[in-house]
Amino acid sequence: xxxxxxxxxxxxxxxxxxxxxxxxxWPEMLDLLKRxxxxxxxxxxxxxxxxxxxxxxxxxxxxxxxxxxxxxxxxWQQAMSAYFAPLTExxxxxxxxxxxxxxYLP
Amino acid sequence: xxxxxxxxxxxxxxxxxxxxxxxxxWPEMLDLLKRxxxxxxxxxxxxxxxxxxxxxxxxxxxxxxxxxxxxxxxxWQQAMSAYFAPLTExxxxxxxxxxxxxxYLP
Numbered sequence: 001x002x003x004x005x006x007x008x009x010x011x012x013x014x015x016x017x018x019x020x021x022x023x024x025x026w027p028e029m030l031d032l033l034k035r036x037x038x039x040x041x042x043x044x045x046x047x048x049x050x051x052x053x054x055x056x057x058x059x060x061x062x063x064x065x066x067x068x069x070x071x072x073x074x075x076w077q078q079a080m081s082a083y084f085a086p087l088t089e090x091x092x093x094x095x096x097x098x099x100x101x102x103x104y105l106p
Numbered sequence: 107x108x109x110x111x112x113x114x115x116x117x118x119x120x121x122x123x124x125x126x127x128x129x130x131x132w133p134e135m136l137d138l139l140k141r142x143x144x145x146x147x148x149x150x151x152x153x154x155x156x157x158x159x160x161x162x163x164x165x166x167x168x169x170x171x172x173x174x175x176x177x178x179x180x181x182w183q184q185a186m187s188a189y190f191a192p193l194t195e196x197x198x199x200x201x202x203x204x205x206x207x208x209x210y211l212p
Binding site: 049 | 111113124136139144150151155159195203204206208210212
C-alpha cells in the first residue's frame with residue numbers, strides 16, 4: 001500500500017458546484033475506484049485549490065490505467081471537465097501534479 | 107476521529123532543507139504529536155506548497171492547544187520558522203489555512 005497525493009485547480013467560482021457533484025458521486029464511479037485498488041480517498045478543497053489523497057494497492061500508473069479508459073470514468077470526467085482550470089504545473093511524464101510525502105507519522 | 111487538512115507555504119528554494127528536517131523529526135516532537143491525539147499524519151510537498159493531513163481524536167482546537175505552548179513544540183517551531191513563507195491566506199479565527207473534505211471513499 002502507498003499513500004499518494006496530487007493537486008488540481010478549479011476555475012474561479014466553481015467550488016460550490018464541484019462540492020455538490022462530489023457529495024453525490026455515481027455509485028458506478030465509486031465501484032470503479034474501489035476495483036482499481038483505491039481506498040481512503042479524500043478530496044480537500046480551499047477556494048480553487050484541490051488536494052486529492054488516497055491509498056493505492058499498486059503503483060500509480062497501474063492503478064490509473066485501470067480507470068482511465070473505462071466508459072464510466074470517461075463519462076464522469078466529461079461531466080467534471082467544466083470545473084477544472086487547465087493544468088499549468090505538470091512536469092514531463094506526469095498525469096497530474098503529484099506531491100511527494102516528506103513526513104509520515106503512523 | 108476526524109480527517110483534517112491544511113496547507114502551508116515555504117519560502118522559495120527551502121524545499122530540500124524542509125524535507126531534510128522532516129526526515130529526522132525529533133523523537134520528543136513525535137511523542138508530543140501522538141500524545142495530543144494525532145495519527146496518520148502525512149506532509150506532502152510540491153515545490154513551495156505543503157499539504158498537511160492527519161487524523162485527530164478531538165476537535166482541531168483542542169488537539170492544537172495541547173501542542174501549541176509545549177516547550178518541545180516552541181523549540182521545533184523556532185527551528186522551522188526560517189523555512190515558512192508568511193501566511194497570507196488565513197481567514198478570521200483560523201490558525202492555519204484549513205481545507206475542507208468534500209469527498210471521501212473509505
